[in-house]
Amino acid sequence: MGKKILMKGNEALGEGAMRAGMRHYFGYPITPQSEVAAYLSKHLPKRGGVFLQAESEISAINMVYGAASAGRRVMTSSSSPGISLKMEGLSYLVGSELPCLIGNVMRGGPGLGNIAPAQADYFQAVKGGGHGDYHIIVLAPTTCQEMFDFAVMALNLADKYRNPVMILSDGALGQMMEPVVIPDEVPIEEYDKSWALTGAKDRPPNVVNSLFLDEKELEEHNIKLQEKFKRIEENEILYSEYRTEDAEYLFVAFGLVSRIVHSVVDLARAEGIKAGLLVPKMLWPFPKDRIAELAEQCRFLMSVEMNSGQMVEDVRLAVNGRRPVYFYGRMGGGVPAQRRVLEELKSHIEGGTK
Amino acid sequence: MADKVGTVEFIIAGFGGQGVLFIGRALAFAGLARDVNVSFIPSYGPEMRGGTANCKVVVSDGEVGSPIVEEPDVLIAMNRPSLERFVNTVKPGGTVFVNSSLIENEVERGDIKAYRVPFNELAREAGAERVANLAALGAYVASQDFFTLEDMEGAVKEMVKGKRVELMEANLKALRAGYDFVRNLA
Numbered sequence: 001m002g003k004k005i006l007m008k009g010n011e012a013l014g015e016g017a018m019r020a021g022m023r024h025y026f027g028y029p030i031t032p033q034s035e036v037a038a039y040l041s042k043h044l045p046k047r048g049g050v051f052l053q054a055e056s057e058i059s060a061i062n063m064v065y066g067a068a069s070a071g072r073r074v075m076t077s078s079s080s081p082g083i084s085l086k087m088e089g090l091s092y093l094v095g096s097e098l099p100c101l102i103g104n105v106m107r108g109g110p111g112l113g114n115i116a117p118a119q120a121d122y123f124q125a126v127k128g129g130g131h132g133d134y135h136i137i138v139l140a141p142t143t144c145q146e147m148f149d150f151a152v153m154a155l156n157l158a159d160k161y162r163n164p165v166m167i168l169s170d171g172a173l174g175q176m177m178e179p180v181v182i183p184d185e186v187p188i189e190e191y192d193k194s195w196a197l198t199g200a201k202d203r204p205p206n207v208v209n210s211l212f213l214d215e216k217e218l219e220e221h222n223i224k225l226q227e228k229f230k231r232i233e234e235n236e237i238l239y240s241e242y243r244t245e246d247a248e249y250l251f252v253a254f255g256l257v258s259r260i261v262h263s264v265v266d267l268a269r270a271e272g273i274k275a276g277l278l279v280p281k282m283l284w285p286f287p288k289d290r291i292a293e294l295a296e297q298c299r300f301l302m303s304v305e306m307n308s309g310q311m312v313e314d315v316r317l318a319v320n321g322r323r324p325v326y327f328y329g330r331m332g333g334g335v336p337a338q339r340r341v342l343e344e345l346k347s348h349i350e351g352g353t354k
Numbered sequence: 355m356a357d358k359v360g361t362v363e364f365i366i367a368g369f370g371g372q373g374v375l376f377i378g379r380a381l382a383f384a385g386l387a388r389d390v391n392v393s394f395i396p397s398y399g400p401e402m403r404g405g406t407a408n409c410k411v412v413v414s415d416g417e418v419g420s421p422i423v424e425e426p427d428v429l430i431a432m433n434r435p436s437l438e439r440f441v442n443t444v445k446p447g448g449t450v451f452v453n454s455s456l457i458e459n460e461v462e463r464g465d466i467k468a469y470r471v472p473f474n475e476l477a478r479e480a481g482a483e484r485v486a487n488l489a490a491l492g493a494y495v496a497s498q499d500f501f502t503l504e505d506m507e508g509a510v511k512e513m514v515k516g517k518r519v520e521l522m523e524a525n526l527k528a529l530r531a532g533y534d535f536v537r538n539l540a
Contacts, residue, residue, distance in 0.1 A: 004386065005386075006382055006383060006392075006394075007385050015445075031398075032398060054452075115398070171398070172395060172421070172422065174425075175395060175396060175398045176393055176394060176395035176396075176421050177379070177393070177394040177395075178392065178394070178418070178421075179386050179391070179392060256421075258418055259418075259420045259421060260419070260420040260422060262417075262419045262420065263419035264419045266419065266475055281469050333402075335422055337424055338420065338424060339424070
């Protein structure tokens with residue numbers, strides 16, 4: 001069963017990655033993510049790994065490219081402004097089909113913003129923040145335990161699809177402490193890495209590259225990537241539900257906000273309002289089929305986020321006009337208050353009965 | 355000693371340096387040891403470099419919903435700005451612990467229970483004024499029947515293992531002093 005210890009979300013992220021065999025970390029400090037690096041700098045060398053604080057985020061992501069090319073399990077992490085700096089490298093990683101784990105402990109933006117929790121990097125994460133046509137798998141933990149578990153899952157998925165995987169967290173999840181069960185062994189999935197650059201002894205050299213000057217060749221590469229993304233969409237999905245069986249009003253929320261809305265559902269139910277909650281724990285691919293299915297039984301849906309309304313667009317695409325989809329959000333580090341969300345829900349219920 | 359805690363939500367607030375995060379972490383460690391669910395979230399903004407600091411703790415038999423406590427069952431106010439900022443957020447029927455060494459104001463709400471305890475004086479008598487936070491933790495323990503003094507002693511020993519050992523005795527003395535003070539009010 002392993003042991004249960006009190007950990008910060010950021011520490012759990014680092015520990016999970018190490019347990020899953022990550023032995024190469026390259027990063028650059030930024031609040032509220034720095035505990036990931038602090039924790040790994042202490043523990044990774046003891047487990048035979050390399051911790052390297054690069055001179056910049058851009059260096060760090062390109063070091064990730066190097067270690068991933070060699071077939072190693074590798075990770076970087078940062079917070080919003082630092083993640084923006086890594087976007088060029090991320091596009092190269094996808095183009096070269098390299099697996100890696102990227103942690104984003106989101107803070108308030110745009111620009112330098114502040115260090116409070118936010119979810120304003122949703123678009124950047126799920127729609128492809130770098131150049132070119134691509135997707136990365138995006139996991140959205142809601143607890144410190146999931147920071148640990150999803151790090152393991154992310155490294156497995158990255159190898160499975162030869163694609164970067166992002167853990168999209170926020171300052172509050174990174175800084176808070178909760179008990180985390182560290183199992184004695186985690187499931188490490190082994191995938192073929194015969195493509196890796198390992199010295200070419202007794203075999204023809206491999207090439208890891210995202211440069212295809214010939215248009216036909218690049219189009220074919222793109223088609224291959226798109227087929228892979230389609231395969232991911234068909235095979236991977238992760239969400240949870242709370243009191244949805246008879247829900248007439250469906251909340252959709254991810255990450256920290258899903259915990260707040262979980263409490264709002266209880267407040268609403270105590271007043272006889274049949275509210276339910278769907279929590280996407282994978283943001284790409286998005287649980288669109290399940291949302292569409294639940295929409296059939298609901299009067300309306302409401303997305304609650306710490307941004308100006310980003311995931312709500314994907315909820316609307318899933319619902320495809322069959323039900324109203326409302327939005328409530330806070331920006332710049334503001335966290336939605338339970339009673340305020342409940343009021344918002346009630347105002348739409350009243351508005352609908354007029 | 356009760357074996358169920360229900361759900362108790364805390365806000366613990368004071369000046370940076372008064373050890374309010376320590377109180378919160380001790381509650382979380384004690385909760386973990388008693389095998390209930392806990393969450394602890396500190397204020398981590400620029401405020402922790404001077405000014406006010408606070409943390410939010412939830413202890414529950416069930417799943418912890420929002421870790422961001424908005425309406426606490428228990429408020430521990432180590433200084434006056436903290437009392438003023440949070441006292442009106444306490445749930446009706448809740449409890450507030452006021453550090454009467456530094457706060458002259460009375461709690462004017464009639465629907466919550468207020469304990470005025472001179473945490474700094476109790477700590478000074480225990481050997482070090484800087485362990486006033488432990489007196490506050492002890493005062494809380496005396497007000498309820500889930501956590502025992504032994505739970506908290508265990509948590510404190512676990513947390514300061516190898517660090518600041520010279521304060522250990524004062525820590526434990528202050529914890530007991532806060533506990534006894536509130537017990538003697540009853």
